[in-house]
Amino acid sequence: MGLFDKIKSAFTNTDKEIKLPEETEQKQLEQVKKEQEKANSYEKGLQKSRRSFTRRLNELFANFRYEDEEFFEELEDLLIESDVGFEATMYISETLRQESKVQNVKSMADAERVIVQTMVDLYGETNPDHHIFNDNPNGLTVILFVGVNGVGKTTTIAKMAHQYIDQGKKVVMAAGDTFRAGAIEQLHVWGDRVGAQVVSTKQGGDPAAVVYDGIVQAREHQADVLLIDTAGRLQNKKNLMNELEKMKRVISREIPDAPHETLLVLDATTGQNALNQAKIFKETTDVTGIVLTKMDGTAKGGIVLAIGKELNIPVKFVGLGETMNDLHPFDTEKFAYGLFKELIQQTA
Numbered sequence: 001m002g003l004f005d006k007i008k009s010a011f012t013n014t015d016k017e018i019k020l021p022e023e024t025e026q027k028q029l030e031q032v033k034k035e036q037e038k039a040n041s042y043e044k045g046l047q048k049s050r051r052s053f054t055r056r057l058n059e060l061f062a063n064f065r066y067e068d069e070e071f072f073e074e075l076e077d078l079l080i081e082s083d084v085g086f087e088a089t090m091y092i093s094e095t096l097r098q099e100s101k102v103q104n105v106k107s108m109a110d111a112e113r114v115i116v117q118t119m120v121d122l123y124g125e126t127n128p129d130h131h132i133f134n135d136n137p138n139g140l141t142v143i144l145f146v147g148v149n150g151v152g153k154t155t156t157i158a159k160m161a162h163q164y165i166d167q168g169k170k171v172v173m174a175a176g177d178t179f180r181a182g183a184i185e186q187l188h189v190w191g192d193r194v195g196a197q198v199v200s201t202k203q204g205g206d207p208a209a210v211v212y213d214g215i216v217q218a219r220e221h222q223a224d225v226l227l228i229d230t231a232g233r234l235q236n237k238k239n240l241m242n243e244l245e246k247m248k249r250v251i252s253r254e255i256p257d258a259p260h261e262t263l264l265v266l267d268a269t270t271g272q273n274a275l276n277q278a279k280i281f282k283e284t285t286d287v288t289g290i291v292l293t294k295m296d297g298t299a300k301g302g303i304v305l306a307i308g309k310e311l312n313i314p315v316k317f318v319g320l321g322e323t324m325n326d327l328h329p330f331d332t333e334k335f336a337y338g339l340f341k342e343l344i345q346q347t348a
């Protein structure tokens with residue numbers, strides 16, 4: 001069953017009252033409540049994109065006949081402007097053309113269903129590894145964060161620290177961005193707020209030395225997780241590569257399988273720019289996953305499809321707001337439902 005059918009069947013079943021056995025433990029009820037809250041965060045966080053896409057698609061169907069070439073041109077424009085990316089746009093448009101030819105599309109409603117179904121299924125197909133998170137079951141998990149300045153890297157580290165601490169884990173953060181004025185101080189402020197120890201040096205110091213100190217401190221305090229901030233200078237690719245490689249060498253010398261994850265943080269509101277950054281980082285270092293921040297701040301929510309089709313790096317987390325609880329592991333079903341809720345309901 002494709003993702004679309006899965007979501008649709010889940011949606012059409014929501015009217016049925018879920019009867020939990022009377023002896024359901026408080027813990028289970030809390031778990032159900034937490035899941036519901038998570039689903040709501042997706043719906044709330046993706047509201048801007050959902051409203052914009054639904055409105056524009058409805059306008060398209062009101063103004064054009066789906067059999068006309070003009071319709072396809074308008075559809076492609078709409079998708080490109082929603083940051084879906086060239087490859088995914090062409091794939092969606094081509095799928096509709098094919099389906100029209102084999103006569104599976106007889107009405108506007110059919111055409112709308114094909115578009116939404118193709119997009120939803122693409123979310124599932126292009127990002128199959130999103131749920132894989134390599135933590136270290138036998139000790140310290142080391143996560144390296146890379147990305148240019150201002151994308152929300154420090155805030156993402158703080159959010160992740162907060163969530164680990166919430167689970168009862170001990171977290172150390174290493175201020176490996178020794179380049180940007182204020183970056184070290186910013187991480188200290190977050191460390192105090194969330195209750196994580198921060199290891200740092202002075203501005204201009206050697207980031208690899210900070211990483212080493214971070215590992216020493218994490219071991220000394222028997223921490224579960226070490227989160228490492230890095231500087232994100234793209235102007236000089238060679239320097240960036242050398243700096244990241246040196247940090248990674250220090251880490252893997254101390255802990256052979258580490259870093260367990262190298263997460264690239266991208267700002268969803270920057271569209272094509274974010275994609276270009278990702279291409280450079282991909283050439284520079286071994287990125288294991290993407291954190292897409294500020295999804296709540298964009299009306300062009302298609303960027304996950306562009307990343308999936310063009311980069312082949314799984315999106316593992318999404319930022320859906322500014323509070324500490326607004327960072328979520330990427331969930332294809334909740335994400336696609338959050339984006340297409342009304343359109344899926346229309347086809348139900």
Ligand SMILES: Nc1nc2c(ncn2[C@@H]2O[C@H](COP(=O)(O)OP(=O)(O)OP(=O)(O)O)[C@@H](O)[C@H]2O)c(=O)[nH]1
Nearest residue numbers: 148149150151152153154155293294319320321322
């Ligand atoms: N709305 C919204 N804002 C976010 C999200 N993630 C981060 N931000 C905001 O983005 C701004 C920039 O975040 P920072 O964490 O300071 O940026 P940064 O990438 O650490 O900057 P550098 O340290 O220079 O790399 C802050 O105002 C954050 O609150 C998100 O998911 N949604």
